[in-house]
Amino acid sequence: MKRAFAAMLLAVLCLPLAGCGVQSALPEGRELENMALIRTLGVDEAEEGVMVTAASAQQSGGEQPALVYSHTAGTVSAACLAMQSRGSAYLFYGHVGELLSGEELAAAGLEEALGYVERDIEMRLDTKFYVVRGGKASDAIAALSASGESAAERLEAMAEDAGLMAASMPRTVGELLADTARCGATFAPALTLTGEEGDCDLAADGYALLKDSALIGFAEGGAALGVNLLLGRVEADVVECPTEGGTAALRVVGAQTKISPTFENGVLTGLTVQCAVDASVAQGPENLDLEHSPEKQKSLETALAQTERERIVAALTLLQTLDADCLDLCRRAGMSAPWRWAALQDQWGEAFSTLPMRVEVTASIRRGYDVK
Amino acid sequence: MKLLRPQTDGIPPHPRQEPRVDGPLTVDTLRRVFADCVDFAVREADLAGDPEKRVTMCYIGGMVKLERASEYILRPLAQDSTLRDAPPEEAWRKMAGGALYNLMVEQRTTADQAALDIINGNLILFFPGAPAVLSFYMATEDKRGVSAPDNEPSSKGARDAFVENLRSNTSLVRRHLRAPELKIREKIVGRQSLTPVDILWLDNIADPDLVRRVEERVAAIDIDALLSTGNLEEYLVDAASTAFPLVLYTERPDRFCAGLAQGRVGILAEGLPLGYLCPGTAGEFIRAPQDKSNNWMIASVLTLLRCLCIFGTLLLPAVYIAMVNFHQEMIPTRLALSIIAAKRDVPFTTVFEVLLMLAAFEILQEAGLRLPPSIGQTVSIIGGLVVGTAAVEAKIVSPAVLIVVAAAGIAGYTMPSQEFAAALRLWRFLLAVLAGWAGLFGVVVGAAVLILRLARLESFGVAYLTPFSAGGQSGLDGALRLPLPWVKLRQAGLHTKNRRNQA
Numbered sequence: 001m002k003r004a005f006a007a008m009l010l011a012v013l014c015l016p017l018a019g020c021g022v023q024s025a026l027p028e029g030r031e032l033e034n035m036a037l038i039r040t041l042g043v044d045e046a047e048e049g050v051m052v053t054a055a056s057a058q059q060s061g062g063e064q065p066a067l068v069y070s071h072t073a074g075t076v077s078a079a080c081l082a083m084q085s086r087g088s089a090y091l092f093y094g095h096v097g098e099l100l101s102g103e104e105l106a107a108a109g110l111e112e113a114l115g116y117v118e119r120d121i122e123m124r125l126d127t128k129f130y131v132v133r134g135g136k137a138s139d140a141i142a143a144l145s146a147s148g149e150s151a152a153e154r155l156e157a158m159a160e161d162a163g164l165m166a167a168s169m170p171r172t173v174g175e176l177l178a179d180t181a182r183c184g185a186t187f188a189p190a191l192t193l194t195g196e197e198g199d200c201d202l203a204a205d206g207y208a209l210l211k212d213s214a215l216i217g218f219a220e221g222g223a224a225l226g227v228n229l230l231l232g233r234v235e236a237d238v239v240e241c242p243t244e245g246g247t248a249a250l251r252v253v254g255a256q257t258k259i260s261p262t263f264e265n266g267v268l269t270g271l272t273v274q275c276a277v278d279a280s281v282a283q284g285p286e287n288l289d290l291e292h293s294p295e296k297q298k299s300l301e302t303a304l305a306q307t308e309r310e311r312i313v314a315a316l317t318l319l320q321t322l323d324a325d326c327l328d329l330c331r332r333a334g335m336s337a338p339w340r341w342a343a344l345q346d347q348w349g350e351a352f353s354t355l356p357m358r359v360e361v362t363a364s365i366r367r368g369y370d371v372k
Numbered sequence: 373m374k375l376l377r378p379q380t381d382g383i384p385p386h387p388r389q390e391p392r393v394d395g396p397l398t399v400d401t402l403r404r405v406f407a408d409c410v411d412f413a414v415r416e417a418d419l420a421g422d423p424e425k426r427v428t429m430c431y432i433g434g435m436v437k438l439e440r441a442s443e444y445i446l447r448p449l450a451q452d453s454t455l456r457d458a459p460p461e462e463a464w465r466k467m468a469g470g471a472l473y474n475l476m477v478e479q480r481t482t483a484d485q486a487a488l489d490i491i492n493g494n495l496i497l498f499f500p501g502a503p504a505v506l507s508f509y510m511a512t513e514d515k516r517g518v519s520a521p522d523n524e525p526s527s528k529g530a531r532d533a534f535v536e537n538l539r540s541n542t543s544l545v546r547r548h549l550r551a552p553e554l555k556i557r558e559k560i561v562g563r564q565s566l567t568p569v570d571i572l573w574l575d576n577i578a579d580p581d582l583v584r585r586v587e588e589r590v591a592a593i594d595i596d597a598l599l600s601t602g603n604l605e606e607y608l609v610d611a612a613s614t615a616f617p618l619v620l621y622t623e624r625p626d627r628f629c630a631g632l633a634q635g636r637v638g639i640l641a642e643g644l645p646l647g648y649l650c651p652g653t654a655g656e657f658i659r660a661p662q663d664k665s666n667n668w669m670i671a672s673v674l675t676l677l678r679c680l681c682i683f684g685t686l687l688l689p690a691v692y693i694a695m696v697n698f699h700q701e702m703i704p705t706r707l708a709l710s711i712i713a714a715k716r717d718v719p720f721t722t723v724f725e726v727l728l729m730l731a732a733f734e735i736l737q738e739a740g741l742r743l744p745p746s747i748g749q750t751v752s753i754i755g756g757l758v759v760g761t762a763a764v765e766a767k768i769v770s771p772a773v774l775i776v777v778a779a780a781g782i783a784g785y786t787m788p789s790q791e792f793a794a795a796l797r798l799w800r801f802l803l804a805v806l807a808g809w810a811g812l813f814g815v816v817v818g819a820a821v822l823i824l825r826l827a828r829l830e831s832f833g834v835a836y837l838t839p840f841s842a843g844g845q846s847g848l849d850g851a852l853r854l855p856l857p858w859v860k861l862r863q864a865g866l867h868t869k870n871r872r873n874q875a
Contacts, residue, residue: 004824026810029697031722033715037700037708057709094701095708122701 036067036089039152041127042137043113044102046072050112052079053138054091055151066150070138076116093122098155099129099173100137100191106208106215114180114213117173125174128159131208133190133218140193143200154202162189168204168224169233176210183331185211185324187227190218211324219318226315229275229308230327232257238282241303243296246285250304250365254278259329260336261344262358268347270356271333273316277308280367290365297365304363316357323353386594388563391484397505399428399498401483402490411435412490417449419463420456428498430486435493436510444473445495445508464502472497476509491566515540516645521623523790528665530626538568538642541625545572545638545647548629553577559590561604561641565597569604572638579635579867585832586637586650604641608650609831615798617791618831620652627661635868637832651831653838653865655850657792658682663853671853677786679851684783685796686822689726690803690815692776696722698811715770723808725769729777730801737781838865 042053049072056067069086073079084091101113117123132140144151159170168189179186192205206224209217219227228234237252255277262270281290281300290297319326330348334341395401399414406412411433419425427449431441448471449455455463455471468477478494480486481504486496493511518540520526521533530548534541542556553575561569569590573583586608593607601621609618620636622628623646631649632638639648649656658678663671695702696711703711718725736755740748756778763769780800787793799822806814829836839850861871 004828027698027813029808029811030700032696032700032703032708033712033718035700035712037705037712039705057705092700095705097705124701 030090030092034088034090035092036087037095038091038093039066039095039150040098040100040141040155041093041096042100042102042132042141043076043105044136044138045105045108048072049074050076050079050105051138052076052083053141054080054083054093055141055145056091057095057152058150066145066152068142068145076113077120080116080120093120094124096123096127097152099127100140100151100155101129101131102136102138103131103133103215104136106131106210109212109214110176110210111213114173114177118177125177126172128155128170129173129176129188130155131188131190131215133192133205133208135193140191140200140202143193144202146200158191158202158204162204168207169228169231179326179328180210180213183325183328185209185326186328187219187326190220209319209322209324209326211322211326216322216324217318219315221314222311223314223318226311226313227327229255229277229312230257230259230273230315230329232275234277239279239304239307241300241307243285243288243300243303245288248284248288248300249282250279250300251282252277252279252304252308253366255308258336259332261333261340263337263340263343266343268344268351268355270358271329273312273357273359275308275312275359275361277304277361277363279304279363279365281365301363301365304365305361308363309359309361312359312361313357316359320353320355320357325352388594391482393482393484393487395483397481397483397486399430402430402487402496405483405487406432406490415446417446419449420451420453422456425456425460425463426500430490430496430498431494431510432490435491435512436495437512440474441495441508441510445497445510448472460499460501464499467497467499468506472506472508474508474510478507478509479504480507481505488566518544524622524624524627524661524788526624526626526665527662529662530624532625533623534625534628534640534645534647536643536645538570538640541640541645541647542570542572544625545629545632545640548625549574549632551576554632557587559587561590561593561595562598563594563596565599567598567642569598569639569641572632572640574632574635577633577635577862577868577870578637579869582635582650582832582834582867583637586639589832590639598641599643601644601646604639604644604648608639608648614825614829615795616654616826616829616836617657617789617795618652618829618836620649620656620789621646622649622661623647624661630664633873635862635866651834651866653831653834653863654792654826654836655839655863657789658787658850659853660788664856666853668853668855672851675853676851678788681783681786682796685780685787685793686800686803687815687819688776688780688783689730689800690807690818691812692773693723693726693804693807694811694815697808711770711772714772717767718770719767720769722773723804725773726777726804727801727808729769729773730780730804733777733781734797834865834867839863 036056038054039057040055044051044053051070051072053068053070058064058066067087069083069091071079071082073082080091080093099113099117101110105113117125117127141151144154162169171188176186176188187207187209190205190208191202193200194203195201206218206220207227208215209219225237232255234252234255239250239252240247241250255275257273257275260272261268262272281288288296325348330344334344337344393401393405395404403414413431413433415429417427417429419427429445452471455466458466468479478489480489480496486505486507489507490496493509494507495510497506497508515537516535518532518535520531532544534544546554551574555573555575557571559569559571561567571583571586571590589608595603595607598604605619620631625647628638628647628649636649636651639650658675663675666674700708720728736752739755740752743751760774764771764774784793784796787796803815803818806818810817826837827841835841857874860874862868862873864871
């Protein structure tokens with residue numbers, strides 16, 4: 001007992017050696033009910049530095065609207081700290097689920113905003129990141145809050161529906177930081193404000209392409225869908241293909257993409273993208289009977305493959321034009337030919353923008369749902 | 373810390389008086405010893421009506437079965453003419469040899485022995501000129517019949533339970549374990565109560581060192597009276613240093629005998645309707661008696677659930693305090709919002725709220741236990757439902773705290789041993805306070821201290837955390853109830869003479 005007591009006393013005496021002061025050795029407690037849980041954070045460029053907009057969840061179990069605070073300061077941390085003086089509640093950033101950036105700030109560089117999330121003890125790396133295209137994050141948050149809905153709820157709903165809408169996929173700050181550290185470029189979903197003032201809404205609008213943490217362009221429309229196909233993350237997408245007697249709506253339910261490099265005499269000479277798309281017939285003309293008309297099925301599959309190929313090509317062309325490997329194609333190509341990894345790494349940076357791309361898409365319609 | 377040490381200063385010596393009764397073995401000596409005892413009786417009788425040959429019988433009324441004494445002792449004395457006609461030595465030899473009808477007869481030569489026999493329900497017979505007295509065992513058999521256990525109900529198994537009579541209990545054990553290797557050694561505990569305490573073990577299995585330790589412990593008990601379980605339990609082990617039980621008790625003979633067959637040493641005491649098993653280890657306290665009657669998969673799942681419940685009952689309130697006060701980021705967002713909404717108008721801090729509810733829970737439980745079952749149940753319902761609901765509606769406590777404390781309490785009730793559950797409840801308070809002081813850091817420190825304390829504990833030389841930590845067995849054996857045909861070895865920690873328990 002004496003030895004145990006002596007050991008405990010020694011451990012307590014050694015505590016200051018850990019570099020912690022008496023005050024900071026123990027965590028600081030705060031009552032949860034005295035907190036306002038910030039759910040959405042918006043960061044915009046401002047003359048003095050950055051303007052940070054913070055929106056809480058709806059208060060009192062949804063009976064009261066969400067709190068929205070805004071402050072401009074030299075850094076995100078300073079702005080967040082300054083906002084603590086607003087209201088009686090302690091603003092707690094540990095539940096921030098969505099981080100929005102205005103287009104201007106994204107174009108100027110997101111190092112500081114992403115770095116704040118990375119370093120702050122309350123913020124989480126699994127915070128979802130969005131770029132507000134053609135607008136400011138503060139406007140988007142204010143518009144949603146004014147409509148009575150909390151920004152967080154709307155963005156969470158959008159993230160859940162992203163796969164179904166095939167418009168964009170959510171990306172976390174952690175993923176963005178990891179991509180940037182690995183290949184210097186990445187992508188994030190883009191949002192756009194729609195509707196009139198007072199009745200605004202946010203809509204997914206493709207992807208913002210980032211290089212060295214700065215916005216360099218947007219992938220929209222077919223190119224955005226091509227990004228999904230290249231990453232093999234297609235949960236549902238409807239492609240309309242003309243067929244005999246009308247138009248068939250094909251629901252794309254999955255895609256598997258393989259990217260492999262081509263070398264000649266040790267020189268990287270091209271990239272082959274092979275994509276296998278699975279689809280089902282969602283809707284079609286009355287006479288669409290795939291079970292007894294293999295030619296019709298073949299024709300639809302060819303049309304679908306052509307459409308998807310165009311999307312992939314559009315995405316690849318955009319990336320090459322911007323000279324940014326935002327989808328980490330180098331690593332994926334290296335995984336299919338690991339013995340070429342060193343050569344691929346050496347040559348990728350210079351060769352990527354002019355690298356010939358061969359895109360092969362095969363489509364299969366698994367279920368025709370023929371009416372007997 | 374000084375409060376927890378035994379008081380030694382200023383305590384006068386406490387020597388035993390040996391023998392307790394001085395003087396020659398005479399009727400007068402016994403009259404002196406039992407002076408002012410209204411139940412002490414002396415009866416003189418003539419041998420077959422011969423006033424020259426008069427015998428004297430001493431006994432205590434109520435302790436001796438009078439019908440048997442009259443029928444089997446007094447009647448032969450009064451009617452058997454061979455006793456009257458025989459020379460005194462021959463008559464004495466005949467009485468000791470069977471002329472008086474009793475199976476248990478002893479010759480006593482000292483007043484001390486005779487006095488103790490009288491107290492135990494013997495009838496002492498003085499014969500003029502004889503070198504000793506005859507002591508006939510004629511105790512009354514007023515005792516409770518063997519009934520079903522109250523606290524350890526058995527749905528599939530034997531339904532007998534120990535009673536207050538020691539011999540009945542040893543006979544119950546003998547009926548379950550018919551091996552002649554079952555040894556029963558008796559010690560007398562209590563200077564005033566002179567309570568017989570029996571130590572039972574299977575000679576071919578139990579570790580002799582364990583038997584010796586238990587015997588030494590029982591022999592060392594020098595108290596006034598052994599009247600309650602605490603009188604025995606606290607002297608068997610160094611109980612002052614821990615709240616966790618170090619000996620296992622059961623009121624079921626089948627469980628007691630299973631313990632003996634495992635290599636444990638049992639203790640039975642006169643007046644206590646339960647048996648103790650030594651050593652008591654943590655693995656045994658989370659096992660219910662009916663586990664062996666259940667399918668092994670069901671029993672294993674239930675045992676695992678009990679293990680989870682240990683963590684639940686210990687840590688739930690503490691982790692709740694830590695999360696709500698210090699680590700709000702750990703709480704899922706929607707749950708955090710619900711807690712905020714529910715707690716908004718509650719005037720107390722979370723720590724106070726939880727400690728208040730934990731204390732209220734204990735008070736309710738104590739009130740329920742001290743009242744007759746029907747009223748106790750009503751009090752529990754009123755306390756739990758009515759007062760709880762009213763407290764939530766009045767915003768005195770938040771529903772989340774009520775749920776957490778209730779869940780922790782219910783998790784504690786899954787423990788088969790209420791002593792073990794009580795110790796967990798004590799640590800639950802401590803961990804809650806630590807959580808209020810330093811969040812998860814405090815909880816981890818408290819949990820580490822608890823584990824260290826448990827790891828340091830031993831019961832009769834066996835590590836308390838057996839089988840979770842003792843060598844030769846994996847913790848899985850403790851947490852699972854493997855199919856019985858697979859379990860061919862007794863616990864390594866018990867150091868039994870023969871580890872194999874089946875072919």
